[in-house]
Amino acid sequence: MIGRLIAFSARNRLLVLLATLMLTGIGIWSLINTPLDALPDLSDTQVIVYTEYPGQAPQVVEDQVTYPLATALLAVPHAKVVRGFSNFAVSFVYVVFDDGTDLYWARSRVLEYLNFAAKRLPDGVTPTLGPDASGVGWVYEYVVLGAQRTLAELRSIQDWLVRYQLITAKGVAEVASVGGFERQYQVIVDPQKLQAFGIPLDKISDAIRASNQDVGGRTIELTETEYMIRGRGYLRGTDDLGAVVLKASPTGTPVLLHDVARIQLGPDERRGIAEMNGDGEVVGGIALKRDGADALNTIGNIKTKLEQLKPGLPDGVHVTPVYDRSELIGRAIHTLTRTLIEESLIVAAVCVLFLLHARSALVAILTLPIGVLIAFAGMHALGIGSNIMSLGGIAIALGAMVDAAIVMIENAHKHVERLKPGEPRGAALIAAATEVGPSLFFSLLVIVVSFLPVFALEDQEGRLFKPLAYTKTFAMAGGALLSVTLVPVLMLLFVRGRIIPEHRNPINRVLIWLYRPVIGAVLKAPVLTVLLAALALAATAWPVSRLGSEFMPALNEGTLLYMPVTLPGLSVTKAAELLQTQDRIIKSFPEVESVFGKAGRANTATDPAPVEMTETVINLKSESEWPAGMTIEKLQAEMDQALRLPGVSNAWTMPIKARIDMLATGIRTPVGVKVFGPDLHELERLATDVERVVHGIPGTTSAFAERLEGGHYIEIT
Template identity: 25%
Template sequence: MNLPEACIRRPVMTTLIMAIFLIFGFFAFKQLPVAALPRVDFPTINVSARLPGASPETMASSVAAPLEREFASISGITSMSSVSQQGSTSITLQFDLNRNIDGAALDVQAAMSATARRLPPELPSPPSFRKVNPADQPVLFMVLTSSTRPLYEVHEFGENVLQQQISQLPGVAQVNIFGAQKYAVRIKINPDAVSARGLALSDVRTAVAAANSNAPVGTLNGENQRLTLGATGQLERAAEYGNLIIAQKNGTPIRLQDMATVYDSVENDQTASWYNGQRSIILAVYRQSDANTVEVVDNIKNRLEAYRAQLPAALDLHVLNDRSIPIREAVEDVEFSLVVAITLVIMVIFLFLKSLAATIIPTLALPISLVGTFAAMYALGYSLDNISLLALTLAVGFVVDDAIVMLENIIRHIEMGKKPFQAALDGSREIGFTILSITISLVAVFIPVFFMGGVVGKVFVEFAGTISAAIIVSGFVSLTLTPMLCARFLKAHDHHKKPNLLERTFEAGFQGMLTAYRVTLDWVLKARLLMLLLTLGTVYVSAQLYTAIPKGFFPTEDTGLLRGATEGPPDTSFEAMAVRQQRVAEIVKADPAVDYLTSNIGGFNATNNGFMFISLKPKEERDKAEVVIARLRRATSEVPGMTAVFQQVQNINLNAGRQSRAQYLYSLQGPDLNQLFAFAPLMQQRLAQIPQLRDANIDLQLRNPQLSIDVDRERAASLGISSDQIRQALGNAFGSRQIATIFTPATDYQVIMEADRAYQQDPAVLSRLLLKASNGLNVPLEAIATIKPSVGPLAVNRISQQPAVTISFNTAPGISLGDAVNAIRAAERDVSLPPTIVTSFAGSAQLFQDALKGQGLLIFAAILVIYIILGILYESFIHPITILSGLPSAGLGALLALEYFNMDLSVIAIIGILMLVGIVKKNAIMMVDFAIERRKMGDDALSAIREAALVRFRPIMMTSFAAIFGVLPIALGHGAGAELRQPLGIAVVGGLLVSQLLTLYITPVVYFYLDKVDSWLSGRNRRETQETMVSGVPVAVPQAVHKPDL
């Protein structure tokens, strides 16, 4: 008893098995996380260090270089890059995708500890690291503003209350603060006033640090009581520091306020954030990699009233950049496409079967297969996202295919006059192997995807797993539930029943199609050689089209969010940059498509750099995002001395944590700094002239004004002044030194000392800076050093421990990434880059090149796996070739459709073509299976394949139309995330339209020719094996000569 027969005879068992699928699937659906795209974890660690006042060169050589040398010994690092700017260094370590991030973090911690002895002792705190996932974007912005309270009070509530409470919510990974304005006591020292009192800046620093002691002093232990001693050495506010006595002179106290302005300020006064033009503190919330974005955002929003109730007076809380909104919209749109696809497929089934009962039977396969797939998705750790829902939508078109094939064959037996029960037994037994072949070979298409490496593999393994689960469940349902329902609910054929008008009309149309097909098929079978040449021509044209079509990576989605990057001249001060940044922000906010924006400068960026997050209005109220970007680019170009670059925020960031002003990265590396710095600007200028590119900009800025201090070491030594003493004096005056710490129950604050602003604006002050000689006298710096103006880099960039320059760029509208890459390679030849300079793409551009290399291999591997599976199922080397002969026509249709709609051959489109490999062969399997059975009954090859093509014409048409209409909503493309899904839909629909037509003729012709080969091989094998052993001697038994069919 086979499986279908067992299910037919045991309907209760079959029903309960289906109920299990539905129950487990329903509960799994409720537990599945919701996200924009599948979880892609980049094991990435960011190491940062700060040394206020240090130049970029100093940070690179004394901080970045020692750390990088130690990190280089850590296993599993795929890329290491660093950016050293004024007073800060950031090192990004990206590990192999299979590297455990926690183990990598332990190795990084150990390397930092080993390097600690070689780092400058002036570092206010040791380097720190954090585990990051550059693929993640903030899921929510919490913005705090106040029109009356100082910003450090706004920051204090954000850091000590909101950040702490939100960080503890389930699913929240971290909460970063943009535009931080943490409280600090700032001492603006007057160097002349200090020297006039016979003091040095180091004396002030020492006195302030000593006066702010918070150390324990001991205890008193009596016979009956123990008392802890506490000294009031902690100063907390600027007014207290102003009265601090620094020294005594002739019995008169010298107070800090006599030599400095002491005021309540912020720790970093070189960073700022705005929300719609108002200064603000922005909390960016990031989710954990396995968390549900929608749930994380909902958890925060549900607590908004509680957060607002805690707000101090005059503080306002705004919720921005809600990433759950586009995710909800995308999921809803895909769900809508799913419903439309199901409706269209049911209509197709009804039109062909002309019976409500017959329509319901395969229709039941849809919910059971899809709901059952949710259980598999939950077990595999998948989420409801654009990719998995896309797989489910595509599955609609062919999860009913198996049920249709089973149903149609049983109805054919009923029409022969059999009772439904017997027809179900005979029909399921006859067609069971065909369904098994279709199911196994269709799943086999996606086997290579499971072995894909890199980011593309991480993303699309969820697609492959989801659709494979749906196929397997649908195949099981077709072999169990469908024949059982047919046996119970189909009626015996009534020859006297009169069809209604709709049935007569459709049947007449179908019979007309069948007649036309019979006539054309007979003609093709007579002109077999011509059809064979057409098949070979299809292969050639497909190969040429594949070579010529533009190649792309991921389609750019219109998420409704833009990121803007701004840059001023290298010598721009923080104050001047703030004015210019606000002017750009005003222009952006005035655009009719813009809803709101946040703007930032400073922080870990250079003072002449800024960035913006721009939220656009709903799609129906604005132009396309690329049109808005073009308009903003033109409008902001009018701001003098500023350049602004805008790009669409994507659901996945593939630039491995590297900051860039545009979407794609191109790097140049070389050991010769002078050569690298000479050719990199030439390359950037050449790329800016290429019409295929936009926004080509370079991270090399060599015209940062500097003052070089050349110390006369012999003169300094004669006065007893050391190099360290000079460095300390300069740092005390101009380095924003953190000279003391204020500890409170909630947090700690810094006391910062630097020269008064008037002295920072006058380079001549350096000459008058006093140093204490060994004899106690103060010596001006100009007595032992020469001060010269010079220029230097605004930032020092390194990749893999080598100096590097990175050019970021966007592609022009309508230009594929592949075309842009080819144009850049041509530009390299135009510039004549020396061989010592090594160029490479990084981030998404590098991933595109990796994916491009594997495209052909992926398709070849899928075809090879299918061939092997079919060869095993049919025990034949030849029949699988017949079944696969229609694939070139599918590729031709897909490529023609993409070309017609001006779309790139992106990774998404390649997955569509991979889908076609699995879908198209189903027609051939149905024909070849039937033909093989007819051959066993004695028919010649020509008659067998002709009969197979005509008998299987109805199920072929049903499954073809079901597949086309199932994917049609995706191809039409609407709603959020449509840009990501549409190329796949276009490729599948185009491939199906062409292949379903051509394979009806290609398969019979190829079968006829290859059957001759199969017969010859079978005859030869029989002759070789039909030998008997007579007295141990093999004797050949005479065989009849096999005559191949003509």
């Protein structure tokens, strides 16, 4: 069958070339439209249920919100893990689904169960779903700066101007604000005046609510014109608030709100702050990529929106990026693309050197890019993006892809050598291709089949390695197809002119001269050869036993993430002071480009961090600007030593790696110990003991036990 296919291709050269051009066009289109990212998205399908319960302590939130929601969501179909976190005034419930579950199907199922669970919650508490973003969706972070603007003004610009513009960018799921002050109208009542006028406290909120509304009436017709009736009642400032009528005195004099309260415009309570370069607090924003969106295109859309927004910003206000994943994507793809080009050039050079016939070498060289484009067509069809793993699969396949063409060409050269002078070569070339074509085709398919076990991997392992297996399979399958269709046609076109016999190639002669004594020696002593091979295999046992294990190799993202924690109960003011001190120390290192620190959480369901947890993004300069001998490991160690502050436990990672670790384990490090039990006090004691023991394990850089207790309360009984 393969022989007939080779003969058919040789007879229909134009048809084969047209089909190849069509495949090449499809491959180029797929290459242009394939999503780009640094790593495949390793996150599980996850739905976040976010609930606010203003003013309530964590234990109250746990008992009245988190526990009822978590127990109700345990029954959601295909949910494998339900995690609940209770912080001051907010609850987070993470529902993690089985591998392969569609995100929007999962969100609809969670909504169905929330309809039932919401009935068990306190009045006025409404759970909401988090954004349809993956756990590694934080692709772009920025700060809004203005020299003559207060933090409250900058936060208003971020919330009401910048955020709404960026949320319209294609691929963006949410834009979260962090830092600064959210302005609000504050009514500070005087209890003695309330008592004197006989006004209950709930009357204040009822009166404000009733006075802050527009109402509509019917229409009337006057002088052939229709007029719509409306009552204007929205409150537009502190003066309007002060004029709200609470009651009338016995003499008919109205009691107004400003008679019993002080009204002011002030900041809302803060649960998150942002700081930059140790220079003081700033207002920041975080853009989250929608699940499945192209990260590079999404970031490009965000930058386009920011450029369009520039003319509309107030004077002196500008937006500065502090984390841009497109830089990492660009570096990773550029490095791998350069490696692929270098590998292709080496393969081409080897073909020319061993064949000593440039036109024959073109047969093998031309099949390489076409095979790669076929792989990209398969990637696009299955929705696989270009990243380190998928392009790595193509890099692995390049050598084997060209091997079939080289063997077929060498066999063709042998057949041509045996021809008489002037005898036509066409039949000999087809015979040469038919002779080895079937074996080459099936040998490539055997390599494809060898990767089938990779497709059986599940969860994070599958999401990490399947792109590599798919692209290698597509490339090898494309190479196998080309070896029995395009290669015979190209041989008929390019294998012309004088063919140098193999024994006259100086490189081949040297290699054969070296090879023959070796093969002769091992054949004369087969037992000794097998024993030496067995000893070599046994000698690897000790070094293999000393090797460590890691889920995936460390990726130098070019950006560090510093994540220290302190004990619970840290005030926002002290957190801001500590954050500024840490950022100033980090910025003093000459290798650092910029520092953006966040203490507490941003206004997004994807960030459950308490005030005592800090996340500092450290953008590094190019390594060419670093002092001689400096490495990222050494830099991290020096920073860690400089940042050893009392009561602070340091942790170092990188942004993408941190998100992957938190998704996999529910904590911020790749290794953790979970302690279960009914007594919170005993759990904390045991966790502290574990922390002390783990600190002494070789290789541990930091260990910290999450404190379940330790918050400070003023209790009224």
